[in-house]
Amino acid sequence: RARVGVLVSGRGSNLQALLDACAAADFPAEVALVISNVPGVKALDRADAAGVPHRVIPHRDYPSREAFDAELDRALRAAGVDIVCLAGFMRLLSSGFVTAWQGRMLNIHPSLLPSFPGLDTHRRALEAGVRLHGCTVHLVTPDLDAGPILIQAAVPVEDDDDEDRLAARVLEQEHHAYPRALRLLAEGRVRVEGKRAFLS
């Protein structure tokens, strides 16, 4: 089974979806380590409850982004991690770190990329008046939220949606999409050519 390191910053509902998927005997990956850059977050409790090693690496303790990322890298390698999953990890990563893990690092993003990269995606989708919103799981490249896409799920926007209602329906789809994408990558069924990912 592929050893997965999950980077989190908060609630950890996507981490939970990955932990639940990994609990199945036929799932090709296991969570080897959870790292949070923020102390005391719910994601750490979830790791604890699942009996998965977890640690806090507070980014504030490091003089630079590169120094913080170097510590992340050390921790992941020490745990024998093969694949990194960003799950609500709200820090930008340096291009050196991203390049070192390229092809082996996934992110989940709460929009149908390339629409609405960055933050506040649900508010921006409502403001833009789109009829379809959703989520994307993609490989991480040095360009923010722009790596090859593995899976997307579309969520229709309803007339009475507000940010919270829309976010909740997208989140439900995230919890399905992320384990599916991790399975594809862990089984070696992802091939990248340029900006495109091909799945077998």
Ligand code: GAR
């Ligand atoms: C999720 O909606 C995830 O897609 C988003 O943060 C939320 C984390 O929730 N990620 C980003 O916005 C990345 N820029 P969770 O902690 O419950 O998984």
